[in-house]
């Protein structure tokens with residue numbers, strides 16, 4: 497049910513922490529890989545040894561251990577889902593305020609995956625306006641708050657504030673992951689990164705593309721059940737993910753051949769690579785020596801991969817291109833939609849701060865063939881990838 501899914505469980509100092517022992521068991525039994533991060537206070541309620549034995553991974557709570565730094569960014573990026581259960585009043589308040597005085601909070605602030613919060617507290621704390629405000633803030637950050645249930649509380653009172661039962665949390669995770677498997681059975685081609693066009697054995701014409709956007713798309717699709725073929729240009733740091741095949745290429749011509757070769761077996765192709773438009777006509781067999789005067793290179797146009805896939809496209813296939821523009825963005829994006837026979841063009845403008853090459857964030861506008869234009873705010877590239885894939889799924893239905 498949860499095979500290949502990576503779940504990070506955050507446990508805070510609340511009596512309900514004991515229930516998470518069965519949550520870890522249920523998640524692991526369903527095939528998920530589970531890692532646990534706890535607050536220092538949670539250790540009074542549940543033993544790290546029990547949790548590490550059940551999860552088969554070390555349980556972390558320190559930002560610094562033996563004078564070494566614990567990499568919270570890696571944990572937050574590793575997970576498909578981060579569940580904080582139980583989420584105490586204190587931790588919810590710190591999360592809402594953006595405080596960061598323990599490892600769990602640092603993971604929360606750097607997590608790029610969806611975050612679920614399963615609060616647990618006394619009825620009066622639950623009803624307090626400060627808690628209401630903190631929960632509203634956390635929801636405004638995009639976090640999902642799992643409703644508490646009414647019943648007997650640790651204080652002896654009866655009322656609202658009990659954490660959802662482990663079985664219910666487990667069911668919600670399974671339902672969420674099943675709904676996210678909306679690309680299972682689909683094969684998707686993604687191109688990413690730059691191409692390098694050789695001038696001589698030591699020099700090339702390249703560009704600043706990092707491939708991060710293409711990787712984020714490939715990762716999102718693999719997480720949603722697709723078989724992904726990632727055609728990656730030089731220097732692209734491709735993740736090792738289940739369901740992801742990486743085809744390494746260097747030049748525009750090699751990328752063309754790899755994409756055209758694999759496209760017929762694909763349901764969807766997303767061309768996110770920054771392909772060189774021109775390539776040297778002659779590649780010098782030896783290193784070109786410096787001489788007086790200038791040097792002229794003759795360049796020939798490379799073959800346009802997106803355009804070729806647009807020509808080859810059959811009715812069941814979808815084709816998505818990117819447009820990176822510095823001026824007349826909308827007109828150029830719409831023109832590319834037509835000239836390349838693409839179903840969608842994702843425009844990212846170099847005029848937007850934080851968007852485009854090398855950044856971890858991007859700001860895109862999607863144009864489709866029905867004339868729709870959808871603009872998104874600046875977001876981490878992983879979140880942009882989720883928006884693009886959601887758009888493809890909801891608007892065009894692969």
Ligand code: CTP
Pocket residue numbers: 687748767768769770771772773798799800801802803816817818819820821832
């Ligand atoms: N593209 C491609 N093959 C090329 C050039 C571009 O597949 N030889 C794809 C890119 O991956 C992207 C889209 O075409 O999805 C648009 O790329 P872009 O560089 O914005 O546009 P170009 O077509 O190269 O046109 P121009 O550089 O004049 O804007």
